[in-house]
Amino acid sequence: MRRSTPKKRHATLADIAASAGVTPMTVSRVVNGNGYVSAETREKVLHAVSALNYRRNGLARGLKRQRTDTIGLVLGDIANPFAAELARAVREVMSAEGYNVFICVSEHSAREDIAAFDSLADHRVDGVIVATRANKLGNDRLAELIEGGIPVVLIGRDFRHPQADLIAADNLRGGYDATAHLISLGHKNIGFIGVTPTSGVGLRRYHGYLEAMREHGLKADERSIVGRAGGGDQWPGYSTEAMGYEGMKKLLSLRRRPTAVFARNDFTAVGAMSAAKEAGLRIPQDLAIVGYDDVPLAAHTSPPLTTVRQPTREQGRVAAEALVRRMGSAETPAREERVMPCELVVRASTVAE
Amino acid sequence: MRRSTPKKRHATLADIAASAGVTPMTVSRVVNGNGYVSAETREKVLHAVSALNYRRNGLARGLKRQRTDTIGLVLGDIANPFAAELARAVREVMSAEGYNVFICVSEHSAREDIAAFDSLADHRVDGVIVATRANKLGNDRLAELIEGGIPVVLIGRDFRHPQADLIAADNLRGGYDATAHLISLGHKNIGFIGVTPTSGVGLRRYHGYLEAMREHGLKADERSIVGRAGGGDQWPGYSTEAMGYEGMKKLLSLRRRPTAVFARNDFTAVGAMSAAKEAGLRIPQDLAIVGYDDVPLAAHTSPPLTTVRQPTREQGRVAAEALVRRMGSAETPAREERVMPCELVVRASTVAE
DNA sequence: CCTTCCCCGGTTAACGTTAACAGAAGTTGC
DNA sequence: GCAACTTCTGTTAACGTTAACCGGGGAAGG
Incomplete structure (x- = not known):
């Protein structure tokens, strides 16, 4: 038997507040773990939270707080172990710093590049790491974003901008x-x-x-x-x-x-x-x-x-750290560039054993 | 010479409106291309938009509209060509339908699985495609999300839920x-x-x-x-x-x-x-x-x-289409399951030529 | 006893956008 | 000539959250 169920709306702070007999502000304090709340009140609130399956609304929260604790990572090709390793390193640093990472893939197309930038910018991520190859249109849009105030760090993208750091392998x-x-x-x-x-x-x-x-x-x-x-x-x-x-x-x-x-x-x-x-x-x-x-x-x-x-992992780590620094400072810091050395690994495809 | 520049705040509809001598609502109409606006007014507004480097705030927009035109894709391992191909297929369908795709990577850990679900849910994506391996904790959280009303489609994740579709290879x-x-x-x-x-x-x-x-x-x-x-x-x-x-x-x-x-x-x-x-x-x-x-x-x-x-590409496509359907319907449709056939490809590692 | 400080919780006012409605001016149809 | 419609723009009120502020009660310290 196939059945459809009517769609539910998400519970809000106000719903929880009403159910627990407090104000939304108190619920906010409980779910965010800041401010003073008595153990008894907290208990009531938490109960209502789990009863109503409450999840906070990141949109409203981000809008109010003017930050989303999220960064974007733009990759050209997800199938590539290099990109995967990069993503892993970036995620490690960012998790530790309390940021989520959303990945966008451009398939090495300028149009998709731009679409990714726009969609991340629209979502008001706190910063962006770009690891796609340079292209004219993408560079132009990127410049707009940077000048619009979004912290940006580039990995291996051949594009210089006075307000974006560049990490690259040599x-x-x-x-x-x-x-x-x-x-x-x-x-x-x-x-x-x-x-x-x-x-x-x-x-x-x-x-x-x-x-x-x-x-x-x-x-x-x-x-x-x-x-x-x-x-x-x-x-x-x-x-x-x-x-x-x-x-x-x-x-x-x-x-x-x-x-x-x-x-x-x-x-x-x-x-x-x-x-x-x-x-x-x-x-x-x-x-x-x-x-x-x-x-x-x-x-x-x-x-x-x-x-x-x-040095894939290092590039990711260094880029992530640069972005954290950039997001943390009240001023927009001047550009930094890091070129990291590569290493020849000789195996049997050139020298017989 | 190294210099820091003070950080800019993003321009808002109100800023544009003030600069163009109209109301925010009119600006909104122009940037979204709906409603009636005279050619002359539109011109003024667009001019102000580009002069102030305006980007609309997706958080506020999403909050008001109760949708973000974005979906999440949770992958276990980004280094894997299978995942890459899946992502490509999903993106193709979703782009055509007007959705952005944000990818989260769980590295096959239950904890990261949950972190990915939460972060997507917090951002109020319109739907989620999950292609990570099943695990108890992740399944439980997933069930909460689904029951909380977020449309979910699973790819190859061995987890049944009456309100989530399942696409898998045989x-x-x-x-x-x-x-x-x-x-x-x-x-x-x-x-x-x-x-x-x-x-x-x-x-x-x-x-x-x-x-x-x-x-x-x-x-x-x-x-x-x-x-x-x-x-x-x-x-x-x-x-x-x-x-x-x-x-x-x-x-x-x-x-x-x-x-x-x-x-x-x-x-x-x-x-x-x-x-x-x-x-x-x-x-x-x-x-x-x-x-x-x-x-x-x-x-x-x-x-x-x-x-x-x-049939990697097909799984991605079918899953994406299922999610679109699920997001589009006012009711939560009943579960559908699609098992797709695999095909043995015989080469020389088993049969000498 | 009075000041000071810590708890605890409520009130207010945004954050930036858009749906819904209202109204004015012009245009069409009969 | 008047109703009905189209075109344009403005006003209002949310969406769900939290920063900032306020105030009352109690404990501590002199």
């Missing part, structure tokens, strides 16, 4: 180190998977790659740099095994195929490995591969993947 | 099929990685495994069932390569080691593969492995992983 250096590592192994023809040369602006690790090639007198052949086709949105923004797989296939079809490949991240690297093995190449003897991020998976590929570890 | 059948597949290949000694036999209650795919073994007259040896050590929280809830790796090591040390393994999910399977290869075993000749979820990675392991695909 991806330029990481990309440089990864490439230099391959060069030191004797590789001269090194490919890059994960960005189209014409639109790779802003991808730091790609620029690190270019810099290392140039500094060592090597040519970064445009044909050895592959990424999403036509700059379109064929792949969901960040990174996929599919992108690495397709990219590698393209590289393998070149007349002078690279002897080493630097992939923009570990998943792309895994896809590339898969394509290489399918073509009968041995790793690292026939082809050396480097990834980026050191996701848990990287230690368990075969062979295990050489990669660049970024 | 993990029992999936686990059965995976195991039956191994049995049909001639395996008799089949291990399971990802659950401790004593506390594996509620993990459907594990029960599917047990059922298949029993039905085919095979014994599921307790020593061949491995999971987190001591039921503690050594691994972050869900699944990791590390768990699969350690679990496999344990299985390999048995006197009668299994010839096939069913892992609770793909990441666990990858870890297991890594340990098996390290021990010099060939897959699938010496050891067959099946995973679960069919994450993008699964097609790119070596060998590619046999796994069970669940």
